[in-house]
Amino acid sequence: MLPSSFVTGETQSSPSADPQTSAIDFVGFVVSLARTAAVHFGDMADPFSGAKTEVNLVAAQQMIDILALLDEKTRGNLTAQERQLLDRVLTELRARHVEVQQGSPKAAAADPVSPIIPP
Numbered sequence: 001m002l003p004s005s006f007v008t009g010e011t012q013s014s015p016s017a018d019p020q021t022s023a024i025d026f027v028g029f030v031v032s033l034a035r036t037a038a039v040h041f042g043d044m045a046d047p048f049s050g051a052k053t054e055v056n057l058v059a060a061q062q063m064i065d066i067l068a069l070l071d072e073k074t075r076g077n078l079t080a081q082e083r084q085l086l087d088r089v090l091t092e093l094r095a096r097h098v099e100v101q102q103g104s105p106k107a108a109a110a111d112p113v114s115p116i117i118p119p
Contacts, residue, residue: 026074026082030067034089037063041100055100064093 024032038044040060045052067090078086 026078027085030070030082030086030089033063033067034093037093037096041096043096057097057101060093060097060100064090064097067093 035044035047037060039046039053040056040063042053042055067086071086071090074082074086
């Protein structure tokens with residue numbers, strides 16, 4: 001399981017909360033894409049409207065594809081922590097995609113099991 005700090009975006013290298021001075025890092029970028037996928041799976045409320053969204057598997061798959069592209073293009077250039085995070089995020093998002101696509105009972109659960117897809 002991923003540490004809760006990855007879900008909340010709090011990492012050792014987290015930039016300041018001030019959006020004017022903060023810079024995104026690789027971990028933050030991966031977590032952002034994972035959270036966007038969670039919104040598309042309907043597991044997380046839209047961060048702008050606060051409303052729970054409908055499932056959009058095409059958009060969720062697009063986030064998975066973007067992360068897979070990052071995985072391919074950054075191979076050999078990541079720290080161990082970044083590599084582990086990216087591998088785990090991709091594995092969990094792919095599993096979640098299958099669950100939602102197949103309409104499994106877990107897909108309808110209010111509390112997803114994956115730590116990268118927060119409630």
